[in-house]
Amino acid sequence: MINLISAMSNGMPKRNNWDNYSLHVSDLGANYNLDQDDRKCPRQIWYRLNGYDREETGPGVSLMFEQGHNLEEKVIEWLRRGIDNGKVVGEQLDVSTGIQPLNGRLDVLIEYEGKYMVVDVKSRRGASFDYVSEIRPSNKMQVAGYIYALRNIMKLPVENGAIIEVDRNGQRFARDFHFQYNRKLENEVEETINFLKEIKHSDMKPKLLKPKLKINKNKGNDSVVAKLPWQCSYCDYRGVSCEGAIPPEFDDDLGKVVGHISNNEFGEDEFVEKIKGISEYIEEEL
Numbered sequence: 001m002i003n004l005i006s007a008m009s010n011g012m013p014k015r016n017n018w019d020n021y022s023l024h025v026s027d028l029g030a031n032y033n034l035d036q037d038d039r040k041c042p043r044q045i046w047y048r049l050n051g052y053d054r055e056e057t058g059p060g061v062s063l064m065f066e067q068g069h070n071l072e073e074k075v076i077e078w079l080r081r082g083i084d085n086g087k088v089v090g091e092q093l094d095v096s097t098g099i100q101p102l103n104g105r106l107d108v109l110i111e112y113e114g115k116y117m118v119v120d121v122k123s124r125r126g127a128s129f130d131y132v133s134e135i136r137p138s139n140k141m142q143v144a145g146y147i148y149a150l151r152n153i154m155k156l157p158v159e160n161g162a163i164i165e166v167d168r169n170g171q172r173f174a175r176d177f178h179f180q181y182n183r184k185l186e187n188e189v190e191e192t193i194n195f196l197k198e199i200k201h202s203d204m205k206p207k208l209l210k211p212k213l214k215i216n217k218n219k220g221n222d223s224v225v226a227k228l229p230w231q232c233s234y235c236d237y238r239g240v241s242c243e244g245a246i247p248p249e250f251d252d253d254l255g256k257v258v259g260h261i262s263n264n265e266f267g268e269d270e271f272v273e274k275i276k277g278i279s280e281y282i283e284e285e286l
Contacts, residue, residue: 009059012066020048023196025095025104025145029138030199031192038137041231042206046199047241054236068123071166075121075174076108086112098149101200102193106146109158117160118146126169135177139163140185141192147181148189208244211282221260224271226282228254246281253278261286 029040047054080088090109096102108119120143143161150156159181166174199206212227232238232245239248246254258275271286273279 009062012059012062019103021051023049023102023200025099025102025149026142027102027196028141028145028189028192030196031138031141031188032195033188033191034137034141036209036229040138041209041229041235042195042199043208043242044231044235044237045196046202046205047237049200052237052241055240057236067168071123071168072107072121075164075166079108079110079119083110083112086110086117089116093150095146095149095153098151098153099145099189099193101197102145104146104149106143106150109150115160116150116156116158117162118143118150118158119162119164120146121164121166123168124165126167126171129165129167129172129175135163135179140177140179141188143179144181144185144189148186208242210285211246213282213285215261215286216257221262221272223257224259224261224282224286225256226250226254226258226278244281246278250275250278250281258282 023045027040027045030042030045031039032042076088076091080091087110088108089111091107093106093109095104095106106118107121110117110119120139122139140161140163143163147158147161150158160178161181162176162178164174164176209229209231212229214225214227216223216225226246228246232242235242235245238245250258253275258278259271259273261269261271263269271279271283
């Protein structure tokens with residue numbers, strides 16, 4: 001018998017053009033001014049730049065990325081054919097020279113009414129259309145980085161950025177978010193470039209993202225529910241190289257009560273574990 005699943009996995013395109021040892025415009029999403037819920041993990045970037053071990057990408061994840069890549073290519077094609085009050089003047093433009101030492105390739109540059117707009121295309125799960133209704137700040141920083149680069153390289157007066165989010169399940173089709181580029185955003189891009197340089201050249205790991213804790217006020221001892229930051233949930237370094245983040249062996253207990261806060265004999269609050277070993281990862285935030 002032929003193993004068709006194995007053959008399919010072996011035949012998938014190997015997209016190895018991503019340089020793990022360089023900084024990328026998408027890393028601007030680690031901007032330290034952003035709320036933790038909105039930013040990329042700086043420690044993950046540090047691990048990547050320093051070649052730490054990570055979990056191998058499975059065929060399911062590769063399939064998801066392949067679907068997203070193909071869908072983004074289609075969106076760019078449809079934009080090129082469908083715009084009637086402007087025109088696409090650039091696709092997959094390499095802007096690395098304008099934002100060194102970051103590498104980057106923007107999706108679409110549109111000219112309209114004497115103005116320019118940088119557009120980035122993102123494929124999303126359909127469910128994200130329900131719980132995210134505004135532009136993601138980390139994505140906004142990425143597009144701002146492309147605009148910053150274009151203004152430096154080509155001296156184009158680009159002042160508009162946009163993100164198209166496409167439902168890869170199809171039901172929601174797509175939506176877009178627009179923003180105005182300004183001096184404040186430009187300063188944030190420059191500050192974040194410097195921050196990323198510090199990460200790249202530092203021997204010290206950046207701080208961990210904080211675990212998500214909810215303390216329920218009860219008649220008796222208060223209970224503590226622990227969750228991972230979403231960034232950890234999708235991180236290939238968690239449980240492999242990343243020390244300090246709640247490891248995968250606790251996954252079945254996350255989102256549930258992991259312990260209680262009670263008064264000890266000295267009248268001080270004390271965390272009492274329900275799940276053995278969890279204190280090491282959450283006590284600092286209690």
